[in-house]
Amino acid sequence: MNGMDSFTRVFARELAGTGLVKDRQKDGTCRVITPTGALCSAVFIAGALLEVDGRVNDRMQARVADPTGAFTLETGRQERDTAGILSSIQPPVFVTAVAEIRCPWGTGDAAFRCVLQDIREVTRDIRDGWVITTARATLFRIEALARAMESGDRTGTIGEAILHYRTMPGYLKDTATEIREILAGMELSPGCRETDIVQVVLTLIRDNGGEKGITLEEIIRAGTGEGLSPGEVRKAVESLLAEDECYQPVKGTIRLL
Known part of the structure; x- marks a missing residue:
């Protein structure tokens, strides 16, 4: 199982309350089921980076807050590139991050960690x-x-x-x-919702398309699972095609450039 095949969006409080671990593998990868029924092998989060601690060549830890609470993310010795990026970001600042769910043997049946795979500084609009x-x-x-x-x-x-x-x-x-x-309670500036949708759809194409690409119908199904409407997904795909972020090798199939 490759935990980075796809990611799930959950709020910090829900992930903190998660205690159902499935498919624990010897390499530490696993999946968890959250209280609202989200099946997660990796999570995509956004929020305010509050704290960074540790050393790049050893282990680092970060706290990222969303409106419900805070995520605790970590890197190990195998994630030095990501740790280097994390060390260069000075809190407080808005970030997005992708973290793999890992459940090492000997850590308890319901224990898991969020191991950082990617983090980048973003605007408030993207966080919103x-x-x-x-x-x-x-x-x-x-x-x-x-x-x-x-x-x-x-x-x-x-x-x-x-x-x-x-x-x-x-x-x-x-x-x-x-x-x-x-x-x-959110105060949103024009365009932030559309920008985020395009990013979601771009990631869905990247993570699920493979060498042959992915059909529009498959993108729509994946987007529905992320809370998007079919119309929003189609509009985002049209935007990505117009901006030359992807193309159609055959009609109805989308592939990244």
């Missing part, structure tokens, strides 16, 4: 766009949980989350209310 998209993806999962609880369906990832976390309707209501309050 991440919050919007992550909020929509979270609400999408909450709706799926509510439907499964109402129907009694306990299959798949959603079913595993319900059984493990003993999900109650009150949790869904409180979490949805919190997410909507976050959205209501």
Whole structure:
């Protein structure tokens, strides 16, 4: 299993409350299921970089805050390039980051770490766009949980989350209310949402396309899982084609340049 095949957007508080580990491998890679049913092998986050500690040639740790809490990210000796980038960023500043979920043997059945694979300084607009998209993806999962609880369906990832976390309707209501309050309290400048969507779609194409590319239908399905609408995905693809970020080797198939 390659944990970097795809990433999931979750808020810090949800990831901190995650205790269901699956597919633990000897190389440390694994997947976790969060309380709202997100299946994560890697996470894409954004927020304010608050602290950086450690040494590039040993281990480093960083704290990145979003509206719900803070992520704790780390690098090891194998991530020296990423550690070098991290050491060059002076907090406080907005960043985006991709971190792989790792569950080393001997750390406990529910223990995992977020190992930093990429981090970069970004604008407030991009951070705000991440919050919007992550909020929509979270609400999408909450709706799926509510439907499964109402129907009694306990299959798949959603079913595993319900059984493990003993999900109650009150949790869904409180979490949805919190997410909507976050959205209501944000002050967004024009264009930040569109910029973030294009970045999401570009990453989906990169991570899922391979040498042969990926069909528009597959991009739309992947984008729906990130809380995007089909129209938003199509518009983002059109923008990427117009900007020569990708092309169509055959009609209906998208590939990065």
